[in-house]
Amino acid sequence: MNYSSEVNAVVDWFGVTNFYTISDYIESQNVSKPSPMESLLACSMGTDCTDELVISASPALLVNGSEPPMLLMHGVNDTSVPPSQSQELADALSSNNSIFWHHEFADAEHGIGNPEWKTSEVVDLLSDFLEAVRDGTISSHEIQPEPSLATECLNDHSNLAMHIHPSLVIQIENTTYTIAADIGIDTDACPSAMHVAHTHSTSGKIHVETHEPANVTLGVFTEIWGIIFDETQFGPYQVNETHELVMMVDGVVSDDWGDHVFSDGESILIHYRERQ
Known part of the structure; x- marks a missing residue:
């Protein structure tokens, strides 16, 4: 070749x-012997695993x-x-x-x-x-992308640079669903606080709030919500030979999907339906 x-x-x-530090971690978690590391090395840490073998892995x-x-x-x-x-x-x-x-x-x-x-x-x-x-343009020793807006938290509604209210409706086949209340409020990531995109009721209204000017997208909200969303699926509903996913913003079909930037007062529909 x-x-x-x-x-x-x-x-x-x-x-x-x-392998040294992961073995210490596994031991602290009370993992039954042999640990996965020892199974791979075919020896026991601290007894017959040689330094040469551990370092080589x-x-x-x-x-x-x-x-x-x-x-x-x-x-x-x-x-x-x-x-x-x-x-x-x-x-x-x-x-x-x-x-x-x-x-x-x-x-x-x-x-x-x-x-x-x-x-x-x-x-x-x-x-x-x-x-x-x-x-051939890669040169930095370390690049840390900006933290996702989905992980930013708000403690209150004061000193806001943006506060807008788009709405979202989900339609699966012929059944329409409104999004749940309290999405993005008091989560593991934001305990006793709010994410930049959150809901207070089942009205479908999303509260988008930031302390600095920012483009908050639908993808940020679905990430906060814990829903996988792109052109191929919405949660468990996947595009296939018989079904399609359509997104509309104020009645106009959009292919921005998760990249759609929220605007005040707009109405977003995500519709999973039979292909037409």
């Missing part, structure tokens, strides 16, 4: 990077500055592999002047089956990284 086996980039999703301990660009992604709520594992690798890469991007995602847990790993934020970050590697 006329193809090189050279590795040009690495994408790491919530991976183990230091620990990327954070092998960094020497010759690494290709790396993208490290981890969920803040990962209890299987703690986010400190990615941070250890990021610290090692930084110390050796290696090129890497490191980003932790709020509310994300372990495993790509979780909805937090299917958001446009994740896809865009991955796409931007790979394009930068391909184009």
Whole structure:
């Protein structure tokens, strides 16, 4: 074959990077023996696992500055592999002047089956990284994307730069649903507070409030809501051979989907229906 086996980039999703520290973490969680790490190494930590073997399986301990660009992604709520594992690798890469991007995602847990790993934020970050590697424009040692508006919290309604009220209606087949009350209020991410987009009643009105001027999108609200939404699905309702997803803003079909920026007084309809 006329193809090189050279590795040009690495994408790491919530991976183990230091077998010493992950073993300490697993032990603290009272995981039954043998731990997954010991099963992989075929030895027992602290007894017959040699330092050479443990280090050979620990990327954070092998960094020497010759690494290709790396993208490290981890969920803040990962209890299987703690986010400190990615941070250890990021610290090692930084110390050796290696090129890497490191980003932790709020509310994300372990495993790509979780909805937090299917958001446009994740896809865009991955796409931007790979394009930068391909184009040869990647150069920063660490890039932290701006925190998502979905994770910003408001303690009250004072000192607002924006306070608007779009409305949202969901229609599944021939049944119309209004969105629930108290979405985005007193959540795990914003205890005793409000997200920048939230509801107070079942009227369908969304309260969009920010302390600084910002473009708050429908995708920000659905992320706060915990609903996967794009051109292919709304929650469990997926586009297929028989059904389609249509979005309308003030009666006009829109293909902005989650990128649609809220405006005051507008009416948004998301309709999952048989193909027409």
